[in-house]
Amino acid sequence: MLGISQEELAKQSGVGRASVDRLERGLARTIRVTEAVQRALEAEGVQFIGASKDSAGGILYYLPPDPEKAPRSRRQGSSGNAPAKRGSGS
Numbered sequence: 001m002l003g004i005s006q007e008e009l010a011k012q013s014g015v016g017r018a019s020v021d022r023l024e025r026g027l028a029r030t031i032r033v034t035e036a037v038q039r040a041l042e043a044e045g046v047q048f049i050g051a052s053k054d055s056a057g058g059i060l061y062y063l064p065p066d067p068e069k070a071p072r073s074r075r076q077g078s079s080g081n082a083p084a085k086r087g088s089g090s
Contacts, residue, residue: 002044002061012040 006024010017013036023029023037038048041059051057 002041002046004044009037009040012043013037 004012006017006020010020013020013033015033015036019029019033020037023033042048045061047060049055049057049060
């Protein structure tokens, strides 16, 4: 979704890459790691939506209309990846 590596997310979160890997796979995670990764993702523009009686919850992410306003990791050149393309989707 964001186009950042586990290494980059780990650095932004202040946790080890192995912790990010375990979190992604749903294994041996701790509240400290989960919250650190959540804060890093929120800094990138991800919104976490809590569960309710009508919804299981999830995440929400909007691509900024201007690449210069994109979170740091999505700007071309900062991570070696071009910004995500916007379009009708297929």
